[in-house]
Amino acid sequence: xxITVTGKRKELPDGTTVEQxxxxxxxxxxxxxxxxxxxxxxxxxxxxxxxxxxxxxxEFLYFMGGGC
Amino acid sequence: xxxxxxxxxxxxxxxxxxxxxxxxxxNEACGLLAGTEENGxxxxxxxxxxxxxxASPEHFSLDPMEQLAAIRDMREKGLNPLGNWxxxxxxxxxxxEEDIRLAYDPAATYMILSLExxxxxxxxxxxxxxxxxxxxILELYD
Numbered sequence: 780x781x782i783t784v785t786g787k788r789k790e791l792p793d794g795t796t797v798e799q800x801x802x803x804x805x806x807x808x809x810x811x812x813x814x815x816x817x818x819x820x821x822x823x824x825x826x827x828x829x830x831x832x833x834x835x836x837x838e839f840l841y842f843m844g845g846g847c
Numbered sequence: 848x849x850x851x852x853x854x855x856x857x858x859x860x861x862x863x864x865x866x867x868x869x870x871x872x873x874n875e876a877c878g879l880l881a882g883t884e885e886n887g888x889x890x891x892x893x894x895x896x897x898x899x900x901x902a903s904p905e906h907f908s909l910d911p912m913e914q915l916a917a918i919r920d921m922r923e924k925g926l927n928p929l930g931n932w933x934x935x936x937x938x939x940x941x942x943x944e945e946d947i948r949l950a951y952d953p954a955a956t957y958m959i960l961s962l963e964x965x966x967x968x969x970x971x972x973x974x975x976x977x978x979x980x981x982x983x984i985l986e987l988y989d
Contacts, residue, residue, distance in 0.1 A: 786922050811951035813911055818919070820911070838918055841955070844901070844908035845946035847875065847935040 780833035868934035930956030950975035
């Protein structure tokens with residue numbers, strides 16, 4: 780299947796989950812990343828079960844914050 | 848300093864960022880940076896002004912919904928997310944301990960605008976990796 784990950788088209792095996800994708804993409808500190816699939820926010824607890832489908836669009840959003 | 852990383856920002860985008868930060872006083876202002884990257888040079892083409900959900904003079908957090916909307920806009924414009932920016936209303940233009948602790952994206956440029964001086968805003972760019980902040984070379988152009 781083909782999906783779009785952070786703006787780039789990727790070929791992935793059918794049944795790839797969000798959790799597997801985070802690993803495949805070698806995302807640093809995934810615990811601080813919010814994942815969206817087709818603009819839906821995926822709960823961290825659902826990552827292992829959430830399978831991706833052909834045509835899906837995935838974004839990784841790092842928490843961004845700080846203080847002076 | 849990492850001599851391989853240079854960040855270019857137009858005067859118009861710097862003005863946009865500074866004006867927004869002044870409007871948001873006394874709170875910190877924040878947003879995202881998008882553009883292109885080639886041969887170690889990051890060219891910021893778009894500055895996004897996002898809501899500080901903390902609404903605080905000492906802290907900031909980006910709104911994830913606005914973050915996603917900005918990312919979608921970047922994709923439509925053929926730009927890449929390159930980092931974020933925020934203001935320090937009364938402290939220098941350098942990453943604070945909290946900035947460093949909460950810098951989870953090692954690929955991001957962290958741009959910090961200090962409004963400590965009432966007359967001369969001070970803007971710098973950093974990369975933060977493994978708890979260490981490195982200066983990036985920030986070039987402003989017309």
